[in-house]
Amino acid sequence: MTVALSALSPPLLPPLLALAVAPLGAFVAFDLGRRARTRDGHARNPWLMAAALALGTGVWSAQVLALSAMLAPFDAGFDPGLAIVAALVGLALAAGAMRSWLVAEPTWPGVVTGAALLATGVVAMQATLLASLGLAPRIRWHPGWLGLAWVVALAGFVVTASLLLAPAGRGRFAAPWQLARAAAAAAAVVLVAQTLSTAAARLPLLGVAGGDALVPATSMAAAVAAGGLELLLLMLLGSALERRMHRALEQRTAPAPASFRDPVTGLLTRGPFEGTMAQVLKQAETAGTPAVLLLVGLDSFKHVNDAFGHAAGDAVLEQVARRVRELAPPHRVARLGSDEFLVLIDGAAALEQARTLASRVLDAIARPCHIDHREISVTASVGLAVYPQHGAAPALITHAGVAVRAAKAAGGATYSLFDPRMVADSREQAELLRDLRLAVTQRQLELYYQPKVHAPSGQITGAEALLRWNHPKRGMISPGVFIPLAERCGLIQALGDWVIDEACRQVRVWRDGGLRMRVAINLSAHQLRHRELPERVAAALRRHQINPDLLTCEITESVAMEDTAATEKALADLAAVGVHISIDDFGTGYSSLAYLRKLPAHELKIDRGFVLDLECSAEARKIAGAVVQLALSLNLKIVAEGVENDEQYRILREFGCDQLQGYLFAKPMSAKALALWAMDDVGPRSIAFRESLFKATSALVEA
Numbered sequence: 001m002t003v004a005l006s007a008l009s010p011p012l013l014p015p016l017l018a019l020a021v022a023p024l025g026a027f028v029a030f031d032l033g034r035r036a037r038t039r040d041g042h043a044r045n046p047w048l049m050a051a052a053l054a055l056g057t058g059v060w061s062a063q064v065l066a067l068s069a070m071l072a073p074f075d076a077g078f079d080p081g082l083a084i085v086a087a088l089v090g091l092a093l094a095a096g097a098m099r100s101w102l103v104a105e106p107t108w109p110g111v112v113t114g115a116a117l118l119a120t121g122v123v124a125m126q127a128t129l130l131a132s133l134g135l136a137p138r139i140r141w142h143p144g145w146l147g148l149a150w151v152v153a154l155a156g157f158v159v160t161a162s163l164l165l166a167p168a169g170r171g172r173f174a175a176p177w178q179l180a181r182a183a184a185a186a187a188a189v190v191l192v193a194q195t196l197s198t199a200a201a202r203l204p205l206l207g208v209a210g211g212d213a214l215v216p217a218t219s220m221a222a223a224v225a226a227g228g229l230e231l232l233l234l235m236l237l238g239s240a241l242e243r244r245m246h247r248a249l250e251q252r253t254a255p256a257p258a259s260f261r262d263p264v265t266g267l268l269t270r271g272p273f274e275g276t277m278a279q280v281l282k283q284a285e286t287a288g289t290p291a292v293l294l295l296v297g298l299d300s301f302k303h304v305n306d307a308f309g310h311a312a313g314d315a316v317l318e319q320v321a322r323r324v325r326e327l328a329p330p331h332r333v334a335r336l337g338s339d340e341f342l343v344l345i346d347g348a349a350a351l352e353q354a355r356t357l358a359s360r361v362l363d364a365i366a367r368p369c370h371i372d373h374r375e376i377s378v379t380a381s382v383g384l385a386v387y388p389q390h391g392a393a394p395a396l397i398t399h400a401g402v403a404v405r406a407a408k409a410a411g412g413a414t415y416s417l418f419d420p421r422m423v424a425d426s427r428e429q430a431e432l433l434r435d436l437r438l439a440v441t442q443r444q445l446e447l448y449y450q451p452k453v454h455a456p457s458g459q460i461t462g463a464e465a466l467l468r469w470n471h472p473k474r475g476m477i478s479p480g481v482f483i484p485l486a487e488r489c490g491l492i493q494a495l496g497d498w499v500i501d502e503a504c505r506q507v508r509v510w511r512d513g514g515l516r517m518r519v520a521i522n523l524s525a526h527q528l529r530h531r532e533l534p535e536r537v538a539a540a541l542r543r544h545q546i547n548p549d550l551l552t553c554e555i556t557e558s559v560a561m562e563d564t565a566a567t568e569k570a571l572a573d574l575a576a577v578g579v580h581i582s583i584d585d586f587g588t589g590y591s592s593l594a595y596l597r598k599l600p601a602h603e604l605k606i607d608r609g610f611v612l613d614l615e616c617s618a619e620a621r622k623i624a625g626a627v628v629q630l631a632l633s634l635n636l637k638i639v640a641e642g643v644e645n646d647e648q649y650r651i652l653r654e655f656g657c658d659q660l661q662g663y664l665f666a667k668p669m670s671a672k673a674l675a676l677w678a679m680d681d682v683g684p685r686s687i688a689f690r691e692s693l694f695k696a697t698s699a700l701v702e703a
């Protein structure tokens, strides 16, 4: 006589546990498996394996628990080998099913294949577990019921898959309630398929073989209930933790909304970048590793706007931003100001990486930008500040700014690491600047005059006006210190205007005292860019009734050779006023002879660097000789500056220089000292003033 095993009445707990463990296994499987949908290649496999393990464990445990409940009234047990085979079969088929279902773009054939694999898994597992019971005589299978179990399971799993996969689009995670719905459906399918496949097995009523090799059903149920549930709960916990970490990471790296982005470059603006920076610095503090802030500033970007217009300027900024972004870590670049960018790096080797990055950024930016069929070249300077040594945000940004200014002061196109001494320097500069603003009104500025000597005769023919700042506390400050400061801070116009007026006033005072002295003034590049410069010079000459012929404007070679329309026009307008134009520090820049010929210049001043080695270096003699020849062939007068000894004097005179200037004749001196020397013949050296300086005084009527 045979009886359907399902007809036996089971105790209550194991079936209840079976009811719980199947949906739990499915839920954990789907929860873990959905991660596989957003990942590619090898990154998917761990998630698929974890999902298969959860699903296989859930189904297998549910089946073992249900069978244990049915077997409880008998002295029955499981063959552990076959029970393990059942688990492995279930795992393998669950893995196949997960691989078919959990893809980024699920297809119907994939869904059906997965469902078929799962259906086969559930039926095969149940059959193997029944076989593991060691019943005698052997089970007779009813193929119709078995087939029905498989078909019902197939249909049920197709529905499960559609519940699981339909709501979530590509890369999106299904909501927990959707997972729970699919898990409940899966559990229901498992239980129905289990019941049907159990019904397919026809066995002798009390034909349990028993024996030592079998694990008693009660022990099996207890072990499975404890082990299976524990495993699934642990996996659920792991999944929840992973989800939290993922969300935290996502929030940290999520692209910022458009309003947080700079419209020109698409980079983060300062506000959101500071938020990211605060988080990164906190992490660095916890990890005990440094972070480095790089401030990338373009050198003289204003000239690009001036020369090519703001639209081209924006296009340059956009290209520069793209180059920086390509080199820097994602979401770690921001636009700070008009032509400044920030990059943040962290990690144990952050400083090394930052140095390498700084060099690469400098190279990348130095590549020409192609805008509207034009090539525009810019260079950048980079300042580096390290957390925590150089402070936390926002001091870090300030200090990176100090470092970038140091890099620019060193000539630009380089990077510099912040040094606390730089702050002391910049504090000193700030104090100096504050004092310099008062210097003009408080009459602390003075022009000193260094005589220029007529080389063939050795007589004084004129003087160069050199600016001095008599600081109330610091004493006499060199123009090499405060002129660049005034240029950087927009004070040079006021200072330059004072020099123009003061030099003309002095010429008038001397002239009224009987000395017709020709005076040279130095003009800065910034003054030259000012359109009103020629008019200001002309106005000063008019104000003090000076013949323009008595004034020379010295412009350094590097400025004069800036081949821009603005420089060319400024020099032409100055020449039109009637003043002489002198190219100062000649030989230190890169002159184009063709351009030099075009300039309305009257004289060249050979730089002191060439005069320095004249008496001891044949090479210096050759260069100086060539420069003199060049000036002569261009019909320009030549002045040598920095003449300090007789040998230099002799050589330069032989070369054919017109005028000489240097400590050998006189150091720069006050106007009063120079006048006394001219009048009383008491000076640093017994040099005569050229007769013409006195003779023409009364006869000349100034313009």
Ligand code: C2E
Pocket (backbone or CB within 6 Å): 450, 465, 466, 467, 478, 479, 480, 483, 499, 521, 522, 523, 524, 554, 584, 585, 641, 642, 643, 644, 661, 662, 663, 664, 668
């Ligand atoms: P510079 O125009 O080339 O002036 C010559 C510099 O060489 C002066 O330095 C002068 O004192 C120095 N010098 C002259 N002869 C000798 C010599 O034999 N040996 C040595 N060692 N030095 C000699 P200073 O007065 O310090 O001026 C430095 C620079 O500052 C000037 O170079 C000029 O470019 C600039 N500068 C001076 N005054 C003004 C000004 O009013 N406006 C502008 N924009 N720049 C000025």
Ligand code: MG
Pocket (backbone or CB within 6 Å): 464, 522, 554, 584
């Ligand atoms: Mg000069």
Ligand code: MG
Pocket (backbone or CB within 6 Å): 584, 585, 605, 607, 608, 641
């Ligand atoms: Mg010079």
